[in-house]
Amino acid sequence: MSHRITLTGLRAEGHHGVLASERESGQIFIADVVLDLVPGAAATDELSSTVNYAEVAEAVVGILAGEPVDLIETVAERVATAVLQWPVVQATEVVVHKPRAPIAVEFTDVSVAIRRERASQELGRAERPRSGYSPAPEPVPIVLSLGANLGDARATLRDVVRELRHELGVHLSGVSPLARTKAVLSEDQEAQPDYLNAVVTGTTTLGPRTLLACLQQIEHAHGRRRAEHWGARTLDIDVVAMGDIEQGDPTLTLPHPRAHARAFVLAPWARLDPEAVLPGPHGGPVAELAASAPDHADLEWLAEEWA
Ligand SMILES: Nc1ncnc2c1ncn2[C@@H]1O[C@H](COP(=O)(O)OP(=O)(O)OP(=O)(O)O)[C@@H](O)[C@H]1O
Ligand SMILES: Nc1nc2c(c(=O)[nH]1)N=C(CO)CN2
Incomplete structure (x- = not known):
């Protein structure tokens, strides 16, 4: 016997939408979320044997109110991805309503509904279908x-390292020295302040998309707003590599498509692990790639132990 939990009418003001006016003013978004638990969950009368629906509700509201995206389809995907992070949730049905959508005729509601299952959602190596509570997914190395x-x-980068150390499904094993680097920009961009950059390594049991969603939530919590391409930012977290996974998915390209040419990524990584090798078509020994990257001279080491 398996259990089904339903949360109805979770609401928050969000800024999702294609129109600039929607991004600016915001409007109410409502989510209904069904959680199908794995067989055997809630077999005892203990909260630890199931999922705490209050925590799920907060996560969903966080997404509704969180980083703006164009489509309610994307909001629904984000909710499904977040909800499937709970190991006891086997499948989820998500409906996202946008009752004040800018539609020129009278209407009551517009909504999108999706169903996502662990097996179909999880594509990468770390995301093999699971049944029941086991087997636990294999940890995959991450950079x-x-x-x-x-x-x-x-201070932001120090806090982020601390937050990643507490992130469920992420285990950090290394933190590189901290570097000050000149902003790498495209030709038509105005000058920006120098960056502070670092690399962290470790493992994760999260799938690629779940990891990305989790990193984007951390970015958002640190005030990251996506406006200009390569715009100045309070925080950027990129997935440089995840084991030897190679995927061209634009939502998460692995390895990161520009990492092989960025000393601000490669040099800290090489300091942390001099033998590291970047996988993928542009890959190779990280220390060598760092030395030949166009920005290799634009980097100054600030601190060995800083986080
Ligand atoms: N390996 C990756 N790591 C992080 N984001 C990625 C990756 N591959 C694709 N993306 C996608 O890129 C989108 C834009 O990311 P972001 O705004 O951080 O880009 P950027 O930092 O300005 O540029 P760059 O990708 O050149 O570092 C993200 O929403 C994410 O879906
Ligand atoms: N020095 C430096 N330049 C950048 C950086 C960065 O982290 N460091 N990130 C960018 C977009 O991700 C664009 N340019």
């Missing part, structure tokens, strides 16, 4: 690059 050039960048 993340951290950057910031707005606000108190050093």
Whole structure:
């Protein structure tokens, strides 16, 4: 016997939408979320044997109110991805309503409904279908690059390392020295403050998309707003590599499509692990790639132990 939990009418003001006016003013979004639990969940009368629906509700509201995206389809995907992070949730049905959508005729509601199951959602190597509570997914090595050039960048990066150490499904094993780097920009961009950059390594049991969603939530919590391409930012976390996964998915390209040419990523990584090798078509020994990257001279080491 398996259990089904339903949360109805979770609401928050969000800024999702294609129109600039929607991004600016915001409006109410409502989500209904069904959680199908794995067989055997809630077999005892203990909260730890199931999922705490109050925590799920908060996560969903966080997404409704969180980083703006164009489509309610994307909001629904984000909710499903977040909800499937709970190991006891086997499948979820998500409906996202936008009752004040800018539609020129009278209407009551517009909504999108999706159903996502663990097996179909999880595609990468770390995301094999699971049944029941076991087997636990294999940890996959990860390399993340951290950057910031707005606000108190050093404090932000230090906080992020602490938050990643507490992140469920992520285990950090290494933190690189901290570097100050010149902003790498496209030709038509105005000058920006220097960045602080670092790389962290570790493992994750999260799937690629779930990891990305979790990193984007951390970015958002640190005030990251996506406006200009390569715009100055309070925080950027990129997935440089995840094991030897190679995927061209634009939502999460692995390895990161520009990492092989960025000394601000490669040099900290090489300091942390001199033998590291970047996988993928542009890959190779990280220390060598760092030395030949166009920005290799634009980097100054600030601190060995900083987080
Ligand atoms: N490996 C990756 N790591 C992080 N984001 C990625 C990756 N591959 C694709 N993306 C996608 O790129 C989108 C834009 O990311 P972001 O705004 O951080 O880009 P950027 O930092 O300005 O540029 P760059 O990708 O060159 O570092 C994200 O929403 C994410 O879906
Ligand atoms: N030095 C430096 N330059 C950048 C960086 C960065 O982290 N460091 N990030 C960018 C977009 O991700 C664009 N340019």
